[in-house]
Amino acid sequence: MNPYMRPGLILAAIIVLFDQWSKYWVVETVMRPQGVWETPFYTSTRIEILPFFDIVMAWNRGVSFGIFNTDGRWNAILLSVLSIAIVIGLLVWMRKAPSRMVTLALGSIIGGALGNVIDRIRWGAVADFLDVHVMGHHWPAFNLADSAISIGAVVLVLDALFARPSSSKN
Numbered sequence: 001m002n003p004y005m006r007p008g009l010i011l012a013a014i015i016v017l018f019d020q021w022s023k024y025w026v027v028e029t030v031m032r033p034q035g036v037w038e039t040p041f042y043t044s045t046r047i048e049i050l051p052f053f054d055i056v057m058a059w060n061r062g063v064s065f066g067i068f069n070t071d072g073r074w075n076a077i078l079l080s081v082l083s084i085a086i087v088i089g090l091l092v093w094m095r096k097a098p099s100r101m102v103t104l105a106l107g108s109i110i111g112g113a114l115g116n117v118i119d120r121i122r123w124g125a126v127a128d129f130l131d132v133h134v135m136g137h138h139w140p141a142f143n144l145a146d147s148a149i150s151i152g153a154v155v156l157v158l159d160a161l162f163a164r165p166s167s168s169k170n
Contacts, residue, residue: 004100008107015111019145020118026129031057052134058141059125076120083117102159108152115145 030047047055061075090106090113097103119126128141 002095002097002103004097004103005094007100008094008097008103008110011104011107012111012114015108015145015148016115016118019112019115019143019148022144023115023119023127023129026055026057027127030055031129046131052132054131054133055129056131056141058128058131059123060128060141061125076124080117080120083113083120087113087117099159099163101155105152105155105159108148108155112145112148112152115143115148119145 049055062079087110090110094103094106094110097106116126126143126145128143128146130143130147131141132139
């Protein structure tokens with residue numbers, strides 16, 4: 001096993017745990033109206049935290065930024081299967097990753113993807129609740145899993161652009 005793989009897998013597990021804990025807290029405690037337990041798909045008020053940041057309740061049945069966000073009954077299943085296939089591919093990549101940074105980036109993406117798969121299996125949609133806005137313009141609501149995926153992807157791009165080439169001579 002790649003010696004860098006263990007930290008990546010640990011990071012993935014930590015991200016899944018924190019993502020699921022945060023979603024449970026927001027969905028079940030913060031946003032659920034008192035006495036409403038029949039369905040998690042309710043609307044609630046916006047909770048202002050900072051002038052540019054709110055907690056909201058948004059259900060994304062699609063992928064990033066609400067792409068393919070329809071009520072199609074196969075969305076959750078198809079997107080979950082696709083996510084699992086991507087995770088498997090990322091795990092294969094992680095086994096061959098050349099550095100700790102790459103394995104941590106892959107672990108971040110894997111943890112985020114699995115956190116969102118758990119939502120699709122549990123609720124049929126992904127719970128998004130972080131709302132960033134400036135002067136009336138809102139970034140699409142997101143969650144910790146989405147943040148982990150984005151950060152991991154940025155780190156992979158930066159690594160690809162700025163990593164030092166191998167010093168071995170051909």
